[in-house]
Amino acid sequence: MATIESKLETLGLTLPPPVRLPPGLVLPFAWVRVKGDRAYASGHVALAPDGAIAEPRGKVGAELTQEQGYHAARLTALAMLASLQRELGDLDRIRAWLRVFGMVNTAPGFDRYPLVINGFSDLILELYGPERGGHARSAVGLAGLPFGAPVEIEAEVLIDPA
Amino acid sequence: MATIESKLETLGLTLPPPVRLPPGLVLPFAWVRVKGDRAYASGHVALAPDGAIAEPRGKVGAELTQEQGYHAARLTALAMLASLQRELGDLDRIRAWLRVFGMVNTAPGFDRYPLVINGFSDLILELYGPERGGHARSAVGLAGLPFGAPVEIEAEVLIDPA
Amino acid sequence: MATIESKLETLGLTLPPPVRLPPGLVLPFAWVRVKGDRAYASGHVALAPDGAIAEPRGKVGAELTQEQGYHAARLTALAMLASLQRELGDLDRIRAWLRVFGMVNTAPGFDRYPLVINGFSDLILELYGPERGGHARSAVGLAGLPFGAPVEIEAEVLIDPA
Numbered sequence: 001m002a003t004i005e006s007k008l009e010t011l012g013l014t015l016p017p018p019v020r021l022p023p024g025l026v027l028p029f030a031w032v033r034v035k036g037d038r039a040y041a042s043g044h045v046a047l048a049p050d051g052a053i054a055e056p057r058g059k060v061g062a063e064l065t066q067e068q069g070y071h072a073a074r075l076t077a078l079a080m081l082a083s084l085q086r087e088l089g090d091l092d093r094i095r096a097w098l099r100v101f102g103m104v105n106t107a108p109g110f111d112r113y114p115l116v117i118n119g120f121s122d123l124i125l126e127l128y129g130p131e132r133g134g135h136a137r138s139a140v141g142l143a144g145l146p147f148g149a150p151v152e153i154e155a156e157v158l159i160d161p162a
Numbered sequence: 163m164a165t166i167e168s169k170l171e172t173l174g175l176t177l178p179p180p181v182r183l184p185p186g187l188v189l190p191f192a193w194v195r196v197k198g199d200r201a202y203a204s205g206h207v208a209l210a211p212d213g214a215i216a217e218p219r220g221k222v223g224a225e226l227t228q229e230q231g232y233h234a235a236r237l238t239a240l241a242m243l244a245s246l247q248r249e250l251g252d253l254d255r256i257r258a259w260l261r262v263f264g265m266v267n268t269a270p271g272f273d274r275y276p277l278v279i280n281g282f283s284d285l286i287l288e289l290y291g292p293e294r295g296g297h298a299r300s301a302v303g304l305a306g307l308p309f310g311a312p313v314e315i316e317a318e319v320l321i322d323p324a
Numbered sequence: 325m326a327t328i329e330s331k332l333e334t335l336g337l338t339l340p341p342p343v344r345l346p347p348g349l350v351l352p353f354a355w356v357r358v359k360g361d362r363a364y365a366s367g368h369v370a371l372a373p374d375g376a377i378a379e380p381r382g383k384v385g386a387e388l389t390q391e392q393g394y395h396a397a398r399l400t401a402l403a404m405l406a407s408l409q410r411e412l413g414d415l416d417r418i419r420a421w422l423r424v425f426g427m428v429n430t431a432p433g434f435d436r437y438p439l440v441i442n443g444f445s446d447l448i449l450e451l452y453g454p455e456r457g458g459h460a461r462s463a464v465g466l467a468g469l470p471f472g473a474p475v476e477i478e479a480e481v482l483i484d485p486a
Binding site for chain 1: 258259260261262263266268270272273274275276277280283284287296297298299300301302303304318320
């Protein structure tokens with residue numbers, strides 16, 4: 001078993017299946033786009049174990065607490081890792097995380113976005129370590145995210161070419 | 163005639179001229195930045211045939227319907243293709259679309275951003291096909307976009323170096 | 325002294341020390357992530373001379389005027405240059421600015437984001453000139469930025485590999 005997959009198992013974490021989209025939604029783009037030594041991960045949201053968009057939904061600072069936002073960001077990491085695994089074969093092909101753009105569906109008055117997106121970064125760093133897992137990051141407040149998702153994150157990673 | 167330009171003609175689509183900026187607005191940056199095999203497209207908005215920022219403006223879910231937002235995203239693709247053509251010479255130099263970041267000027271309560279930004283993705287895929295035209299994408303809700311534009315999109319593409 | 329550092333001195337500009345984070349905030353990511361010939365700068369905000377998040381904070385169009393937003397964007401450039409200098413050794417290693425993503429913490433009704441983010445672009449262009457300093461850019465309105473910062477900017481630059 002690849003190293004990262006083995007670490008996920010040790011942590012008791014399971015990668016979700018592909019997203020089950022809400023009725024009427026067609027997405028023509030790729031969840032992960034690979035060219036040469038780069039993989040670009042589309043904006044991902046937290047998924048339930050059956051691939052549905054996870055609950056709770058809504059705005060962090062209103063429908064969700066900061067801690068629930070942190071958990072959504074952690075689930076978002078799992079959803080992105082699942083997409084990367086499907087595209088790359090195994091997660092050890094990721095040589096380095098480069099850029100993470102973390103978006104929080106924000107209620108007025110809430111502004112602790114970095115503490116929400118840490119749910120994503122902490123898991124990536126736990127799995128990949130500081131050298132491979134380190135990344136540049138922004139964590140900011142959006143006026144809305146698709147279908148009421150509390151967190152959406154996109155990323156760029158360096159990979160071993162096929 | 164280059165292949166993509168020929169397809170645009172077949173579809174009856176015309177690329178707009180350079181943007182006519184509102185009075186008092188000076189933009190010191192490049193609409194397309196090229197280095198090596200990468201071109202970075204700045205955030206583009208929908209343009210009218212004379213290069214003015216297109217009408218209607220405002221928030222999708224309020225001043226614009228979802229369908230009008232889709233159309234604005236399609237016009238945004240044409241504006242970006244126009245900038246890429248001016249910078250690259252012809253649009254066949256684009257080997258692959260990599261990353262598309264779609265921003266919707268959102269009214270409270272609207273959250274079907276992917277269905278808006280599909281107006282951009284659908285046209286790129288129609289012109290370039292699934293292999294070259296595929297891209298990673300986010301589609302999210304912004305609190306505001308410059309001069310009331312309903313949609314703004316930036317992108318990164320892989321090109322044949324000059 | 326490196327050329328860019330010398331220009332900063334001529335302009336009477338000083339780079340701030342590393343950010344002093346608000347109590348309770350741990351940031352596990354890198355301010356600048358370098359791989360090969362690319363450096364990715366995390367989302368930066370304006371800093372005071374002691375490294376604290378600069379005042380005034382709040383929304384441009386409400387707590388801050390457009391002109392104060394412009395100044396915050398200029399201070400954001402200095403904070404990012406400081407991070408790049410610490411990571412790269414000197415600022416002459418930047419061969420070209422590629423992509424700048426400018427985020428304005430916006431009050432309802434304000435939409436002149438490009439004129440705010442010009443505070444960043446104008447300084448980069450003054451320091452690096454049009455060829456190296458040119459960049460693709462978006463300038464958009466966010467619903468919130470961390471800890472009430474009025475402006476946050478992330479960037480990607482081309483560098484001389486170590």
